[in-house]
Amino acid sequence: MTSHETRQGTSPVILGFPHTGTEVPPAIWERLNDNGKLLADTDWHIHNLYDGLLDGVTTVRATFHRYVIDANRDPSGTSLYPGQNTTGLIPETDFDGKAIWKDGQAPDEADIAGRLGDFHAPYHAALAAEIERVKSIHGVAILYDCHSIRSHIPFLFEGKLPDFNIGTDMGKTCDAAIERAVVTVTGAAKGYDSILNGRFKGGWTTRHYGRPETGVHAIQMELAQSTHLATEAPPFAYDPAKAERLRVHLKDILARIAEIAPSLKQQA
Numbered sequence: 001m002t003s004h005e006t007r008q009g010t011s012p013v014i015l016g017f018p019h020t021g022t023e024v025p026p027a028i029w030e031r032l033n034d035n036g037k038l039l040a041d042t043d044w045h046i047h048n049l050y051d052g053l054l055d056g057v058t059t060v061r062a063t064f065h066r067y068v069i070d071a072n073r074d075p076s077g078t079s080l081y082p083g084q085n086t087t088g089l090i091p092e093t094d095f096d097g098k099a100i101w102k103d104g105q106a107p108d109e110a111d112i113a114g115r116l117g118d119f120h121a122p123y124h125a126a127l128a129a130e131i132e133r134v135k136s137i138h139g140v141a142i143l144y145d146c147h148s149i150r151s152h153i154p155f156l157f158e159g160k161l162p163d164f165n166i167g168t169d170m171g172k173t174c175d176a177a178i179e180r181a182v183v184t185v186t187g188a189a190k191g192y193d194s195i196l197n198g199r200f201k202g203g204w205t206t207r208h209y210g211r212p213e214t215g216v217h218a219i220q221m222e223l224a225q226s227t228h229l230a231t232e233a234p235p236f237a238y239d240p241a242k243a244e245r246l247r248v249h250l251k252d253i254l255a256r257i258a259e260i261a262p263s264l265k266q267q268a
Helices: 109-138 176-188 204-209 240-267
Strands: 004-007 013-017 058-062 141-149 164-167 194-196 216-224
Touching: 004 109, 013 109, 013 240, 058 109, 109 141, 109 204, 109 240, 141 204, 141 240, 164 176, 176 194, 176 216, 176 240, 204 216, 216 240
Parallel strands: 013 058, 013 141, 141 216, 164 194
Antiparallel strands: 004 058, 164 216
């Protein structure tokens, strides 16, 4: 199986999709328990949600599931959120803290090394190549990393998650103009709530690539799945009516950050 799929475009904006993949090699699938085989922690339908919102946008999507290996985690295994509940490079549990592997079948160091080489590294090589290609065209590249998560997960956070969760690692990963543009749209979106650098401050992808001083900007959008799914439980069905309401705001966000790009080129 391939690790990723890439669609090249001419826009200064790149969409990253590290968690929409659902492919699991048979040998790994057989090691998952019944709970793991639900693949519950997928960013369901997110690549479809963003499809067609910005002309000429480049997309890089991991096709493997995060239970194979998490494309948005530091390959060294360092935690993104020290001291908080989270899942690792190869998760041992789901987002509710429940085991996903059969007894004695949890991945070991050899599994991690193999999957880094087979899945994690090729995805990021493709993403890095697109960032460099787009930057060579525009003098700047803006990586918008696309995510979603259930709105209620007590194991990870208290209460209900806001609808829009914007992450820039406290402003480090992108120019302030990009951050302002996204916050402006989400703050004005009627019927939705939002937060900047709340529980989700940007994953490894955003933090690794976001180097504004080099002309590469990165921002993460973590959407509550209640904004576009019929239910946040199996079968995790897409709700077209909800999605269309949300897509209006997502389209506005992408258009605004694309318009900002030429001014960022002058600063790089």
